[in-house]
Structures are given as structure tokens and as C-alpha cells.
Amino acid sequence: MASGFVRLRGADPAWLVAAGILTVACWLPVCLLRQGTVLEPLPAGRLFASQVAAGSANHLLPAGLGAHVVTLRFLRSCGISAPRACAALALYSLAQPIGRYALLIALMAASPDASAPGALLPAERGVLALFLLVTVGAVGAALLWCVRPLRAFVQDLLSTALTDARALHTRPARALALWCGAVGFPALQAAVMVAVARALQLPVPALDVALAYLTATVVAGIVPTPGGIGSVEAALLPGALVLASLVRRKVI
Template sequence: MSTTLTSARGRLPLRQLICLVPLLLAAAWVAGNWSVILSGVGELRGADVNWLLASVAVTMTCWIPVCLLRQGTVMERLPPGRLLASQIAAGSANHLLPAGLGAHVVTLRFLQGCGIPTARACAALALYSLTQPIGRYTLLLSLMAAYPHAIPLGGLLPAEYGLLALAILVGGLTVAALVLWSVRPLRGFVQDFLRTALTDARALHARPARVIAIWTGALAFPALQACVLVTVARALQMPVPAVDIMIAYLAASIVAGIVPTPGGIGSVEAALLIALVGAGSPVSVATAAVLGFRIVTVWLPLLPGALVLAVLVRRKVL
């Protein structure tokens, strides 16, 4: 009995430390970017407060399509409250590791906690990662088809930027193919994983409710994110039509997604700034819009997301 109590007491401080890790990482990230935050706040002081509040409200609704998309990737019904909490936490973790790994780790632990086997949980993550860019491409092409007189892609991003992104993508795929070809155990694992993923994808697309959830979420999330940028641009009185701003966001987010940085930090800002200037915005206004967009979508949700993540870890949900 005494040994059990001693063991439990020994584990308690470690668990408390683990719960504090997300908060410490968030605080370190904010401290490291404090000058950028202050600069953005200074640029946005003259912005329309009502439009900025609207951007915050739209940002909060972005969790809904993410939850829909997550639910659509598994056959089992997920508990709505815990699903929403896990995605709020995943949004914070996503800015701490590159290529969305932080969000995937949180979601993987959540799905495992819901009784979903690891292989099928990984297949759900792969389906989520596949449908997200498809949704962005579909929305971008649809807007360009519906508004043929909007700015062309060539006016948004310089050819050199697109070629660099393409080179990174091709290089990454080539390295991955060489690794798979040379490491036979890894190749076998990937084949088994793809077999499981394809089986689950076919089963999910045989259920209309899951199909609606997947593709509604995949299309609604980038649409709402683009609307956030539109509201921030309107707060700064940017002289660019709303459709052009949405096209600029979608094009920039697709290109920035090729560069695997934590939360897209650095790559998203650069791509968005170039795209907005290419759409016809003055550089100063475009800079303030990008900073405002990132403050609303990244920095403001960071601390609440870290707090939710700590609570979920403490309660063994993750």
C-alpha cells in the first residue's frame, strides 16, 4: 500500500510538469515574437474596431468545419464536446511543430482515446491531410471560374516564388520515394497503411453523412479563413475587392503549405504579403493586413488553445 502511494506521489509532479509544457512553449513563442506582435498592434491602431471584432468572430467559427472534417474521416461517432476541445488544443499544438505534426499528434491521441485503433486513426489523419488541400484547390478554381475578370495567378505570386515552391515539393517527393525504395520494412509498412487508408476511405464515402461532413469541412474551412483576411483588410480600408483578397489568400496558402514550418510561421506571412501586393494593395496596408490576420488566427487563439491542451492532458483525454 505504501509503495503504491509513493509511486503515485512520484508520478504526480511529472504529470503536472507535462500539463505546463504547452503553456511554457506558448509563452516562449510569444516572447520570441514580441517585437512582431507590437509592430502589428501599432499598425492596426487606426483600423476599424468593428471589422476587427468581426474577424475574431469568424475565426472562432473556423473550429466548426475542422470538427466536421475530423468526424467525417472516421466511421465511429465522436463525442462533440471533446472533439471541439481537442481541435482547439490541436490548433495551439500545430504552431509548435512543423508540417501540422502538433495537431496530428493531439488528434491521434484523441482518436485513440475514443477507442479507434492506431492504424485506422492514422488513416483518418491521412484522409484529413489529403482532403484539406483538395478543398483549397477546389475553392480557388471555383472562384476563378465564377469571377474570370479577377486577378490572374500570375499577378499574385512571382514566377520565381512558384518555381521555388515546386522545386521544394518535387525534391521532397523524390527523397521520400528513394527512402521507400531503399528501406524494405518501411515500404511494407507504407503499403499496409495505404491498404487500410483506402479501405476506410471507400467505406466512409459509402455513407452520405460522412461524405457531407468531409467535403463541407474541407471547403468551409479555407472559405472562412479567407473571410477572416477580408474582414481584416476591410478594417484597414484595403483598396482590393473581396473576391481578389480571397483568391490571394487561397493561392498564398497553397504555396506556403509546401514549406513545412510550425503553423506556417514565416512562409504564410511572406506568401500573403506578396499575393496581396500583387492583388493591388499598397505595401504598408498589405503588411498591416497580414500581421492583423496572423494575430487574429494564430496569436490570439494560442494561449486558450494551450490552456485547453493542458486540461485535456491533465484529465487523460489525450
């Protein structure tokens, strides 16, 4: 920690400012992505504030559940029914990793000589992640098979989500917001890491930094932990303040 702070004091302030600006900008594609999951126009200011607050709540529960809870309450406050709000969350959960994987594959294809994700992680971790993924899937399938009310709920949710997804893709503006947000969010996150690496004069190519970061986020998604364990964002404190303010004003 001490050596890290010493290194930080010698960081390039211009690159640190750029990293801060990019961090704030990360909320913009998230707002686009959220808007792209519903047909109704959402109030831009309240949407942005809700996503700042969601970033704080996301550190309390694993797998993005905190952000989903905040967003669900926000969508309900905008007059969207509970089934369609849940369907919007399902579509978000599908589009977001697709955008991240697509960006990772595109960067790997753009520079085959860059460090491959497989070289960044031991094979044992990949096997463990696959095992956990299969285990969670098997448990989920067993629950759906044994618990009839849960199975009916999931079926209704998927039916609503598919109906809304088809309707959204008939409107170019919504489809553009959905997929631009899905790709733009991880791209800006990777850009933040590159800016910090440049500020600290790390002798690592920018593409390698981006690939390493995107690979780490993919693994974190497979093995979820509260807040990504160790990747606490600089926006945690302001996000918590915004979350409390929105709850008091009954926006969420």
C-alpha cells in the same frame, strides 16, 4: 509595427468583432472534417476541444504535424485502433488540400478579372516550390524503396485508408461532413482576412483578398514551416491552455 498599431486603433470595431467570430467559427468545419474521416461518432465537445488544442500544437511542428499528433492521441483515446487512426489522418491530409484547391479554382473562375495567383508570386518562387516538391517526393520514394519495414507500413496504411474511405462514402452523413469541412475551413479562413481588410479600410476588393490568402496558404503547404511562419493565429494562447488541460485530463 508602430504604424500598424496606429492603423489598428482606427479600425472598424464591428468588422474586428466579425473577424473574431469567424476565427472561432473556423474550428467548426475542422471538427466536421475530422468526424468525416472516421465511421465512429466522436464526442462533439471533446472533438472541438481537441482541435482548439491542435491549433496550438500546430505552431511547433511543420506541415500540420503538431495537429496530427494531438488528433492521433484523441482518436486513440476514443477507442479507434492505431492503423485506422493513422488512416483517418491520411484521409484528412488528402481531403483538406483538395477542398482548398477546389475553392481557389472556383473563386478564380467566378471572377477571371481578379488578380491571378500567378501574378501574386514571382515565377522564381513557383520554380523553387516545384523543385522542393519533386525533391521531397524523390527522397520519400527512395526511403520507401530502401527501407522495407517503412514500405510495408505505408502499404498497410494506404490499404486501410482506402478501405475506410470507401466505407465512409457509402454513408452520406460522413461524406458530407468530410467535404463540407474541407471546403468550409479555407472559406472561413479567407473570410477572416476579408473582415480584417474591411476593418482597416483597405482599398482591395474582397475577392482579391480571398484569392491572395488562399494562394499564400497553398504555397505554405508546398514549402512547410512551423506554424506557417508569420501567420500565428490569435487562438495560440487559448489553444495552448486547452492543450495542457486535455493532457492533464488524459483526453489526449
